[in-house]
Amino acid sequence: MFNDMATLDFFLGLALGLSLYLWQQYYFRSQLKKIIKVFSASGDRNISLSPLSLIRRELYLLDQKRRELEQIEENWRIVVEQAPIGYLVVNGDNQLIWCNSEAQFLLKIDRWRFGELRLLLELVRSYELDQLIEKTRQTQKKQEKEWIFYFTKYASSVEKNPAATNSTASSRIVNSIEIKGYGFPLSNNQVGVFLVNLQPLVELSQSRDRAFSDLAHELKTPLTSISLVGENLLNRLQNPEYRWVEQMLKEVTRLSNLVQEWLDISRLQDDPTQVINYETLDLCELIVSVWGILEPIAKKKQVTLNHHPTVNSIIEGDKSRLMQVFLNLLDNALKHSPPNSTISVNVTVEQSETNHNKTQAIVDIIDSGSGFAESDLPYVFERLYRGDKSRTRSPDLNSNNIFSGSGLGLAIAKQIISSHKGSIQAQNHPKHHGAWVHLTLPCKRNSLKEN
């Protein structure tokens, strides 16, 4: 009897234990199935394998995928490493995570090893790069910036001989390279930067300008002697030879003007301080006197000037150079104005946008012509740029003026204005579509107060 009870108890206990075990098994399997359902990407998870095998299979697949991804990442790394442009990425604390070899070369990052995490500023002392990254992070937008990166040599403790570094590098202590950087935001507050080496381009355009100036120099003397010979010849000739030589002389004069202008512009670019002779002058008066020169041509075309000098626009500038600018601008306006129209010139004085202690004079010249062609607008201030693609010159009307379309007039104007620390822009007037030239020049200090 007692034995029976014990047996019953035993079986009851066994049954309870078994059922608990089975329930737990079932629960575990359903948990596994849920996990597979959530994480597995493949659609065939309904196949009748045990959940454990399914998990094993899933893990295997994941591992394979991970390896593939690693491979791809490695490939990308190699691609970026080999890229001809520099690339670097910094984390939220401005620490350099990684950079490729071109970036190391451009920014002279020589104290960084792969895997090291160091402040970018410790490795590259470039304020501009730091600003680019900060700006990108703040705006979370793509940013571009061009700057000249200077790299000053330093004496490392590895190299124990300061005299040796001194003798080999007296002129090479400071090196410079022109760089364009493209910053873009990445996830996790990281910022990536592409770096393009602009140095070859800068050197190329410098050497182009230099070659052109050299050429202009070489042309100057023979052109002068040709025109002298031509002028002498002219007196001894009769028609039709007279006309031919006269035609030739005109072209020679045009060519030597072009050469002279090119030399002027190069000199202005090289060293404006040597060319510009500052004096105090009234901008409005200057414009009036320039119009006085053009008035005979304007009268023929019945074009009038709308200019009311009201403001006190005293500036510091080179009188003859500024006359050249306005002569050119007004002449252009005149050339493109239809008969019986007006050219308006507005002069205003206001506080400078960048520096509120300074004032600037603003001149707007608007004609009633057809304006600049939209496609020409970005290039009108480039040297030798012609709106007319055929490059023909109409041997036209006012060939007596000195800027008869050499293609340098606006380029010179721009160079002169920027030598005066001013700016010049061309656009079309939104209403009547005439050409609209907008230029600013810094005023002489206190000209507002005097007023």
Place this chain on the structure above:
Amino acid sequence: MSLSQKTIRLEKTNFERSLSKIQQDVLRMGTLVEQSFRMSHQCLFQRDIDAAKKIIYLEKRIDQYYRQIELDCATLMTLQAPVAQDLRFVSALMQLVRDLERIGDYAQDLTEMAVKLVKYPSHSCLSEVAMMSEQAQLMLATSLVALADLDAETGLSIKQLDDLVDDAYESLYEKLAYQKDVPGIVEPILILGLIIRHLERMADHATNIGQRVAYIVTGERK
């Protein structure tokens, strides 16, 4: 060890965060000072007068950083009471930014002198002065590298570089002072004398920076 490695851990304490912000500001200030030194060089020897205007803006930024860093260091010291190397680090930084700021000031002075000097034909000593200026720039760069790397050895080695600048100063001084039969007025010579004096001071400040770095690392003053 480098400057930032002290503070790189996954989780930072408040102290470490403030310290790393100060470090970045000091390095930024360093780059600005280096830039204004370079501009003063261009202004003096390449007659780039525009630099004289740009440098005023730089100088303002440098001053801002100087005040900010000094304030941050003082706050850190009072609120967090750092000890041992951290204390040395913060107190040395406070001194170090003063040196940097002085170099920036001198650079601005140099551009003002350069503007005055433009009127005169270039002096025969000018190329030697240019070499002296480059040497001083090299010292500044080295001191900034030493700071970034927290490299005591490099920091102390700047002292040897300073000897070269001192020698250049002596020889230039003699050349300028004992000239005979000088044509025209004395202003260009006077200015050149001041320039070499300034450059010599700048080099001294760079040396100081190097020694402060060594002090941070070793705790010994030399």
